[in-house]
Amino acid sequence: MYKINKLSNNVEKLEQRLFRDLNIRERQHLQEWIAKNPEMLGEDLLIIQKEFDGFNDTNERLDLLAIDKNGGLVIIENKLDDTGRDVVWQALKYASYCSTLTTSQIIKIFQSYLDKWSNNEDAKQNLLDFLEKNDDELLLNKNDQRIIFVANNYRKEVTSTVLWLLRHNIQVQCFRATPYSMSDDVFLQVEQIIPLPETKEFMIDAQEKEKEVQDKSKNIQESEQRLVKFWSQFKSKLTEQKIDYLDRVASKTEYSIGFWKGPSKFAFCLGKTNFRVELYIPNDTNKIYFDAIFRHKSEVESSFDGIITWERLDTKKASRVRFDMPNELLNKLEGKFNDEIYWGDLFNWYIDAMQRFFRAVNPVWERVLKEV
Structure with a gap:
């Protein structure tokens, strides 16, 4: 990545860094940045919970839970410099846990998030505004859940599994988050790498043709x-x-x-x-x-x-x-x-x-x- 210098009509190369070298932490930093700026993932998303642990009989926590413009649940898992080996299995478990959530349960989850992080906001009204729907049209989580991974480096076993899931109509996206620096300034690039943006539309169309909506x-x-x-x-x-x-x-x-x-x-x-x-x-x-x-x-x-x-x-x-x-x-x-x-x-x-x-x-x- 380069910084354009208009005065000299030249470019200056930014130094690619690792999160750990910059003392950037997963939950304290990257997760918060995404929660405050979900559009960095390329679409309108409404964050409804973070560090969610409301699953029965387990103490596991998913990083971020969001709603997309279709009213579907999106599980967002963040890692820093390396995904680790088990991130896909972890996210699939969270997706399965979330698959049974009803509209009223999701509103309750979102309300607890707003009560903790916002002032006197109403979860249901926020959802209606975001989805641009009337009260009697609100139906959430009616389709399969989606998964989004954000990390700097993806291990081969992770990318291989993600590509296999995509071929079987499981909606998964991988974003690469890369920090750069120049002097005291630090920059962050977030780009979708799986599926590539130019092929995603084709994949969605092909899946829609093959999948019967029940x-x-x-x-x-x-x-x-x-x-x-x-x-x-x-x-x-x-x-x-x-x-x-x-x-x-x-x-x-x-x-x-x-x-x-x-x-x-x-x-x-x-x-x-x-x-x-x-x-x-x-x-x-x-x-x-x-x-x-x-x-x-x-x-x-x-x-x-x-x-x-x-x-x-x-x-x-x-x-x-x-x-x-x-x-x-x-x-x-x-x-x-x-x-x-x-x-x-x-x-x-x-x-x-x-x-x-x-x-x-x-x-x-x-x-x-x-x-x-």
Whole structure:
């Protein structure tokens, strides 16, 4: 890894280090960094517990427990310079323990976490906000559990086992965490190595074709397949136009997809009654980031042709800045997402809207990140 020196028009090599040489500890440091910044694992995750030991008849503890955007449980196991030999077996045990957790049990687990680490937050409401669902739609842990490993070095027996699990439709990801230093500055690189990001989407598609989903209705299956197809075609459209917004983002069964800029995400969203692009700030409990960018409201709006909506969302952790599809185009497309004949118009609007929105918002957002 290199640091770019613009003044000299050159690069300076960073020194690759070991965590132990930097006196970085697994639970005290790496685990806390991931808990506070789960987006470093390449997706929206909601941490609901750490050092979880609520398993019957065992004193074992899993490092981090999270919920993904599909309401599924994600077991996150962290190691430092070496995974050790038994990390896969350990994680599989935790996944099996978590497989029986009900929605009410998960809410209770999350509430105990919030009671310990946050102030007067409601677990169920946080889950509803994160999943963007109504109360009667909340169903957690309905699919197989996922496993994420984070370590600097992976032993051959670990990678071999992980690849075997992937071939048998067990969802496992491996991230390499590498520390670097230059003088007194220390840097951290986190990159997914198994499966490689460029092959993950293909693997998911292949697994979906082979696996019969047992507990979902035909409508839900069709809806999820349509979403993956929509985002895949949209990504291809972006690639054709040499726009790199989603190059490292996999097509998923979600109603929004986007790319991170610091603690926020620029996203393309399929709403229930509208389509929009937005700057979404997921963890803005004290509204520090929103208030900071809102102070530049006039500057942003003066450089943008359209109506920007500023949502502080005082009763929620998140906040957002959004641009909705104008009514004249929305009237043409409303309710037509299920019909692929309209996708081309929607792709064109998304691309134009995000490019204009990003040009207006991002320069101000980058200044805000330096100010806060």
